[in-house]
Amino acid sequence: MAQLTDDDEGKQVVNAEGEQIGIVESVEGGTAHVNPDPGMTDTIKSKLGWGDTDEETYPLDAENVESISDDEIRLQRL
Incomplete structure:
Protein backbone atom coordinates (compact mmCIF):
# COMPACT_ATOMS: atom_id res chain seq x y z
CA MET A 1 0.00 0.00 0.00
CA ALA A 2 1.24 3.49 -0.86
CA GLN A 3 2.38 5.84 1.89
CA LEU A 4 0.98 9.38 1.58
CA THR A 5 3.18 12.12 3.06
CA ASP A 6 3.49 15.91 3.14
CA VAL A 14 -5.51 10.84 -11.61
CA ASN A 15 -7.76 7.82 -12.10
CA ALA A 16 -6.55 4.51 -13.56
CA GLU A 17 -7.10 5.88 -17.09
CA GLY A 18 -4.86 8.90 -16.42
CA GLU A 19 -7.68 11.49 -16.23
CA GLN A 20 -7.13 14.18 -13.60
CA ILE A 21 -9.71 14.12 -10.83
CA SER A 26 -2.85 18.57 2.29
CA VAL A 27 -1.85 15.27 3.89
CA GLU A 28 -2.69 14.52 7.51
CA GLY A 29 -2.08 11.21 9.25
CA GLY A 30 -1.48 9.35 5.98
CA THR A 31 -4.72 10.62 4.41
CA ALA A 32 -4.58 13.02 1.46
CA HIS A 33 -7.20 15.77 1.29
CA VAL A 34 -8.09 16.31 -2.37
CA ASN A 35 -9.64 19.37 -4.01
CA PRO A 36 -11.69 17.67 -6.75
CA ASP A 37 -11.69 18.76 -10.37
CA PRO A 38 -15.03 20.47 -11.08
CA GLY A 39 -15.61 18.09 -14.01
CA MET A 40 -15.24 14.92 -11.94
CA THR A 41 -18.26 12.67 -12.36
CA ASP A 42 -20.60 11.74 -9.53
CA THR A 43 -19.82 8.07 -10.27
CA ILE A 44 -16.16 8.51 -9.33
CA LYS A 45 -17.10 10.57 -6.26
CA GLY A 51 -20.93 11.60 -1.72
CA ASP A 52 -22.86 14.67 -2.83
CA THR A 53 -21.68 17.15 -0.21
CA ASP A 54 -20.18 20.48 -1.22
CA GLU A 55 -16.94 20.12 0.72
CA GLU A 56 -13.84 21.94 -0.52
CA THR A 57 -11.63 18.88 -0.03
CA TYR A 58 -12.29 15.17 0.37
CA PRO A 59 -10.23 12.46 2.10
CA LEU A 60 -8.33 9.99 -0.06
CA ASP A 61 -7.21 6.86 1.76
CA ALA A 62 -3.95 5.19 0.77
CA GLU A 63 -5.85 1.94 0.05
CA ASN A 64 -7.26 3.59 -3.11
CA VAL A 65 -3.81 4.54 -4.43
CA GLU A 66 -2.12 2.43 -7.11
CA SER A 67 1.13 4.41 -7.32
CA ILE A 68 2.81 7.71 -6.46
CA SER A 69 5.29 9.43 -8.78
CA ASP A 70 7.13 12.74 -8.59
CA ASP A 71 4.13 14.66 -9.98
CA GLU A 72 1.00 12.53 -9.61
CA ILE A 73 -0.95 10.06 -7.51
CA ARG A 74 -2.64 7.36 -9.61
CA LEU A 75 -5.71 5.63 -8.20
CA GLN A 76 -6.52 1.96 -8.48
CA ARG A 77 -9.24 1.00 -10.92
CA LEU A 78 -12.50 1.70 -9.11
Whole structure:
Protein backbone atom coordinates (compact mmCIF):
# COMPACT_ATOMS: atom_id res chain seq x y z
CA MET A 1 0.00 0.00 0.00
CA ALA A 2 1.24 3.49 -0.86
CA GLN A 3 2.38 5.84 1.89
CA LEU A 4 0.98 9.38 1.58
CA THR A 5 3.18 12.12 3.06
CA ASP A 6 3.49 15.91 3.14
CA ASP A 7 5.68 15.59 0.02
CA ASP A 8 2.54 14.63 -1.93
CA GLU A 9 0.87 18.02 -1.38
CA GLY A 10 0.22 19.78 -4.69
CA LYS A 11 0.34 16.61 -6.78
CA GLN A 12 -2.33 15.81 -9.34
CA VAL A 13 -4.63 12.90 -8.54
CA VAL A 14 -5.51 10.84 -11.61
CA ASN A 15 -7.76 7.82 -12.10
CA ALA A 16 -6.55 4.51 -13.56
CA GLU A 17 -7.10 5.88 -17.09
CA GLY A 18 -4.86 8.90 -16.42
CA GLU A 19 -7.68 11.49 -16.23
CA GLN A 20 -7.13 14.18 -13.60
CA ILE A 21 -9.71 14.12 -10.83
CA GLY A 22 -8.17 16.63 -8.43
CA ILE A 23 -5.14 18.03 -6.61
CA VAL A 24 -3.82 17.13 -3.14
CA GLU A 25 -4.32 20.15 -0.87
CA SER A 26 -2.85 18.57 2.29
CA VAL A 27 -1.85 15.27 3.89
CA GLU A 28 -2.69 14.52 7.51
CA GLY A 29 -2.08 11.21 9.25
CA GLY A 30 -1.48 9.35 5.98
CA THR A 31 -4.72 10.62 4.41
CA ALA A 32 -4.58 13.02 1.46
CA HIS A 33 -7.20 15.77 1.29
CA VAL A 34 -8.09 16.31 -2.37
CA ASN A 35 -9.64 19.37 -4.01
CA PRO A 36 -11.69 17.67 -6.75
CA ASP A 37 -11.69 18.76 -10.37
CA PRO A 38 -15.03 20.47 -11.08
CA GLY A 39 -15.61 18.09 -14.01
CA MET A 40 -15.24 14.92 -11.94
CA THR A 41 -18.26 12.67 -12.36
CA ASP A 42 -20.60 11.74 -9.53
CA THR A 43 -19.82 8.07 -10.27
CA ILE A 44 -16.16 8.51 -9.33
CA LYS A 45 -17.10 10.57 -6.26
CA SER A 46 -19.48 7.83 -5.17
CA LYS A 47 -16.88 5.06 -5.59
CA LEU A 48 -14.42 7.06 -3.47
CA GLY A 49 -17.10 7.59 -0.81
CA TRP A 50 -17.14 11.35 -1.36
CA GLY A 51 -20.93 11.60 -1.72
CA ASP A 52 -22.86 14.67 -2.83
CA THR A 53 -21.68 17.15 -0.21
CA ASP A 54 -20.18 20.48 -1.22
CA GLU A 55 -16.94 20.12 0.72
CA GLU A 56 -13.84 21.94 -0.52
CA THR A 57 -11.63 18.88 -0.03
CA TYR A 58 -12.29 15.17 0.37
CA PRO A 59 -10.23 12.46 2.10
CA LEU A 60 -8.33 9.99 -0.06
CA ASP A 61 -7.21 6.86 1.76
CA ALA A 62 -3.95 5.19 0.77
CA GLU A 63 -5.85 1.94 0.05
CA ASN A 64 -7.26 3.59 -3.11
CA VAL A 65 -3.81 4.54 -4.43
CA GLU A 66 -2.12 2.43 -7.11
CA SER A 67 1.13 4.41 -7.32
CA ILE A 68 2.81 7.71 -6.46
CA SER A 69 5.29 9.43 -8.78
CA ASP A 70 7.13 12.74 -8.59
CA ASP A 71 4.13 14.66 -9.98
CA GLU A 72 1.00 12.53 -9.61
CA ILE A 73 -0.95 10.06 -7.51
CA ARG A 74 -2.64 7.36 -9.61
CA LEU A 75 -5.71 5.63 -8.20
CA GLN A 76 -6.52 1.96 -8.48
CA ARG A 77 -9.24 1.00 -10.92
CA LEU A 78 -12.50 1.70 -9.11
